[in-house]
Amino acid sequence: MSATDINSKDRRLPLMGRWLPDAHGRLARAALELYSERGFEQTTALEIAERAGVTERTFFRYFADKREVLFQGSQELQRIILATIAETPEDVRPVDVVIAAMNKVGGLVFDRAHSIRRAAIISANPALQERELLKFSTLSASVAGALRERGVAEPSATLAAETGVTVFKIGFERWITGTPSEDWAECIRDTVCQLREVTPSIIVG
Amino acid sequence: MSATDINSKDRRLPLMGRWLPDAHGRLARAALELYSERGFEQTTALEIAERAGVTERTFFRYFADKREVLFQGSQELQRIILATIAETPEDVRPVDVVIAAMNKVGGLVFDRAHSIRRAAIISANPALQERELLKFSTLSASVAGALRERGVAEPSATLAAETGVTVFKIGFERWITGTPSEDWAECIRDTVCQLREVTPSIIVG
DNA sequence: GTCTATAGGGCGATAGAC
């Protein structure tokens, strides 16, 4: 779990082949370390590869670009959210389906210390913020797709998905920056309550 | 206005100096043309510069990167929205302040044909989508800031800003893809109505 | 694995405007 065991030779050598196992994991950990230590732009793909004990070329075989290495977890997150949506009873209102899914994933997915570290790296670099926004946008689009498959029409599906993802973002921010004792469900619940108060009036003019 | 007058020698030669005037405008138009003709990735900065009659290096003096050339209008848009918010009476509810601002900018800013062309380029390329998302995110953050200056607390300010920007996005999408006769205010109004129906319930479980 | 085009930054030189 900790980021300092990258070079620990892996205890139970599993009939180890020509190379150390888990090149992917070693690259991901090496990248997180280096981005933390000296910043994203000041780190080259070659340096990450060297620390992980592979060639630069291997880095780009696992990750489409330098940024992507920080966003593998997003795929996982998305899969879980979509799976949760699929299990939700048909009679639940669209937004509530999405919010319920966001509520469930929290406990499963996140390690708070890791999340804080990763968030610090991302907030220090616009290029990484762009990638994060794209991931959220992709998540929102796929959630909207899942709602449509449940028979929700447009633009309600997209609006419900966007709303749910906004709640996720703000709840997550709060979960990271707030007191460690405050749990995920609480962050989501409070954010929903706040959101209910910002419903726009119907424009007259 | 048309994109084909890049090479027109500029009618009123203003005691023209060493170079043709408006290198910035020529670069922006050349980029839009080339991205349209052969796609964003298939266009090099050198080609844009050559069509505009400057060197590649000059392109990067005006635009931080190849993508930025498509997003100069976003700054303008943001300025107008913030100015409109500043003029709105104090007693209007936060979300309504934002929605009203979104409602106003439409007529002022957009040329529909240009918007459609630009949207086609962006939707064909993930890197451009990332940049667009970042611009919206920046807009949302600055709108939230403007609300805070009006005395709105967090997280309401951020939620109202996010909500307003979501309405803008979806309204804009509709304005571009729908019938040309449907005007901006109508797109925004209808989107707000739809949004009012997706308010999340309070979570019990 | 190797090779290469492109992005994009650094910096001094140059030619005008004022």
Add this chain to the structure above:
DNA sequence: GTCTATCGCCCTATAGAC
């Protein structure tokens, strides 16, 4: 003289092609 726009050439890292 100063200021500003542009050039031109050098550089490295990314990321795709082969």
